[in-house]
Amino acid sequence: MKTDPNIEDFASSNNPVVRKFNEYLDSHGLRRTTERYAILNRIMGINGHFTIEELQQLIEGDGFRVSRSTVYNTVELLMDARMLRRHVFEGMQAQYERITLPHTHLICTTCGKVKEVRDTNFAAFMNARRFNAFNTDHYSLYVYGTCSTCARKLKRTRQAVKDKDEKNKKR
């Protein structure tokens, strides 16, 4: 085993996420490797979305070296264990996030930032919703638009163009 006291502590902790992962590994005859816990441990510290690249860099920033293949492999397991979800928003590379309570994703098409918002009305609507000849497992709502920061910047740019036009007209 690659030794790392922090990760060993995490792996043997009573953290419900660790327990869930253990159950998944055990029930599938998979092994409890240090790499898997190091990755899970890092993911637990991330709020929001991350790419594979970012995840690996964070892990290595912790001073733990894992190969790209292992990151992919573990992320795959976590998805299978229903602990992680993969999202591909329009025009962006795949991003992952821990599965928590259902929420809506607001994606700014200008800066690419993704914000999660809870929407109890929508959740209630979906809970009640039944589709013909289809058994729902889970769902994702992606809302694309412009965040307030980008809206402000765009407004400023437009104003600047307008000002310039005005100036040119006067000449």
Next chain:
Amino acid sequence: MKTDPNIEDFASSNNPVVRKFNEYLDSHGLRRTTERYAILNRIMGINGHFTIEELQQLIEGDGFRVSRSTVYNTVELLMDARMLRRHVFEGMQAQYERITLPHTHLICTTCGKVKEVRDTNFAAFMNARRFNAFNTDHYSLYVYGTCSTCARKLKRTRQAVKDKDEKNKKR
């Protein structure tokens, strides 16, 4: 120009989709090439989702040869013109579809088939919905689950396993 009477007819037709595309091309100083109309023409004949690969094969099935780069390029233009949308459903490759009325996507996680359903209640909900510090442009709702065909198959498989277990027990 690569000549093709069918495509020339289509390009000079009064089809609203053609007109919309023409407007987009003209307003962006882009050229009206036969390839672009051949691709648009083929897309018009597709109901539902398609991949780049499938699209190119359909076009070539029509006896019109286009390069992969041109397919990508034109699809990009059509997305920019808000005539086409790109979707990446969990675990599948990118698929495209014409922009029509808003609808929900039901994705079978077993066979991968995607079905569109109109949902006026949901559409009304989204029309009324405003998000804090966010200006909505458009949205996508992806619902994952099992279609009835796959549900039936799975049920049969489970029954077969059960029968086999029963049989083994009797020995």
Next chain:
DNA sequence: TTTACTGCAAATATTTTGCAATATC
């Protein structure tokens, strides 16, 4: 005639895979 577009081949980006070394059970 000017320059945008196409097609090709090469480059990139992302993810997957084969395999030898290694760690888990």
Next chain:
DNA sequence: GATATTGCAAAATATTTGCAGTAAA
């Protein structure tokens, strides 16, 4: 000790790009 897992490098996949020839305006 048996075998699942890791890490590496190579392969596969999907998409983008540079460039020379071609076509649209």
